[in-house]
Amino acid sequence: MTLEQLSCDNKNEKNFDCDLAIVGGGIVGATLACALKDSGFKILLIEAQPLEKAAAKRQAYALSVLSGHIFEGIGVWKDIFPHIGKYSHVRLSDASFPSIVKFQTADLGTDFLGYVAEHHVVLKALQNFIADCSNISWLCPAQVESVEYQKSVATLSVTVEGKSRQIRTKLVIGADGARSRIRSLAEIKTRGWKYWQSCVAFTIKHEAPQNDIAFERFWPTGPMGVLPLPENRCQIVWTAPHEQAKALQALDEKEFLSKLEAYMGGIAGTIRNGKRSLLISRATHAVRSLY
Ligand SMILES: Cc1cc2nc3c(=O)[nH]c(=O)nc-3n(C[C@H](O)[C@H](O)[C@H](O)COP(=O)(O)OP(=O)(O)OC[C@H]3O[C@@H](n4cnc5c(N)ncnc54)[C@H](O)[C@@H]3O)c2cc1C
Structure with a gap:
């Protein structure tokens, strides 16, 4: 209808x-x-x-x-905007390769390139x-x-x-x-597959002075996304092959933070980790509409 x-x-x-x-x-x-x-x-x-x-x-x-x-x-943005992360720079890099692809607000003519909002x-x-x-x-x-x-x-x-x-x-x-x-x-069928990776998702608190940059770093094992949140926090989604992701999830705080710092290349200064969630990544597409 x-x-x-x-x-x-x-x-x-x-x-x-x-x-x-x-x-x-x-x-x-x-x-x-x-x-x-x-x-x-x-x-x-x-x-x-x-x-x-x-x-x-x-x-x-x-x-x-x-x-x-x-x-x-x-009409709801005024209640969301003050409480979310905003980024004016995006930096993409490939493992430990030194070159970085940079995007900035001048490229779009906007104040920000995007936002990071917590569900709540x-x-x-x-x-x-x-x-x-x-x-x-x-x-x-x-x-x-x-x-x-x-x-x-x-x-x-x-x-x-x-x-x-x-x-x-x-x-x-x-x-x-x-x-x-x-x-x-409604008998809408889906087509999908599991990826060979899982994601470890968590929030960190850091001491870096600048908190308006979104980083994505592409490792052979999978990408790591670092997205800024208010109060010097970042949401991190760390993708790795299933077994490796499980091992990351199981690491104690100290070992996990030292591995994380190595992967992040020291961009966040001293960091403190929040609770980690392990998510199996999967693609799903609807294959038939109702009509
Ligand atoms: C760490 C993480 C990061 C993510 N980042 C992004 C991102 O950057 N961008 C993005 O688009 N997505 C992201 N996602 C995916 C994100 O979860 C979904 O896009 C989003 O939650 C979908 O919202 P939704 O309202 O469709 O579903 P849901 O959040 O799953 O909400 C569905 C609601 O329906 C209710 N419900 C279910 N069944 C019934 C029923 N039978 N009767 C009544 N109520 C029912 C549930 O209780 C629930 O509240 C992320 C997910 C994770 C885990």
């Missing part, structure tokens, strides 16, 4: 609990809901986890300048914004179990506080993450 058809169908409102049911109140679902604040659609955001817990995920995203413009257009900063700002949108409501914590599609209505079976509830909607949006149940239920 197109958005135009959705508008035309508004006369049948009483048969529906909402116009749009967005399954998943993560960054994607919450951003879409906020972007539709003036659409006139009645939107239900269904999220399995309590809002505080959904926002507490420990990870950071690289945001492009365009993503900043999108958040600005929505973005999702909290979106959740606060949604609280003031009269057309958007939360059903949370609530888990969508199944969806039945008929010609002009979809019925979601949702578990809320241990009880099953039916939600009738005109359109279902699957924003329920990489292993989307909504995608599987």
Whole structure:
């Protein structure tokens, strides 16, 4: 169903609990809901986890300048911008090869080349914004179990506080993450493969005076990305073959930091490490649309 058809169908409102049911109140679902604040659609955001817990995920995203413009257009950027890392330089290098490829703001004519935002900063700002949108409501914590599609209505079976509830909607949006149940239920197939590497992701606190540079260093074992966060912190994603990544994850703090300093080439001064997460990298593409 197109958005135009959705508008035309508004006369049948009483048969529906909402116009749009967005399954998943993560960054994607919450951003879409906020972007539709003036659409006139009645939107239900269904999220399995309590809002505080959904926002507490420990990870950071690289945001492009365009993503900043999108958040600005929505009206939520003013609550995100003061609390995120901003970089005005990008430095790319190849292992210990001495040459560096540099990008700077003059190349784009912008103040920054990009941003680095922690999950909790973005999702909290979106959740606060949604609280003031009269057309958007939360059903949370609530888990969508199944969806039945008929010609002009979809019925979601949702578990809320241990009880099953039916939600009738005109359109279902699957924003329920990489292993989307909504995608599987809609029989949208995926094609994908595991990479030969895993990522060790973590945050460090450092003493380098400058904190507006994003580094990416390409080692034969995989790339290492270093992205600036506020308060002299950096988000690091260190890619390495699975066994090597597991070994890095298992190292004690002292050994890990000394290896890290060697790989970073001393760019961050003295560093202190945060908790490490080990992530298996995998590519996934949808191979068939609904149409
Ligand atoms: C260290 C790290 C760095 C990353 N950096 C980047 C980056 O720089 N750029 C980037 O684009 N991506 C990055 N990613 C990937 C990033 O996690 C995803 O792009 C992003 O989280 C996707 O958001 P989402 O809202 O689609 O999914 P999710 O964050 O997974 O949110 C899905 C939500 O749906 C809810 N849900 C799931 N199933 C149901 C159900 N049946 N019923 C109700 N609710 C449900 C979940 O509780 C969850 O809150 C990174 C990931 C990691 C781990």
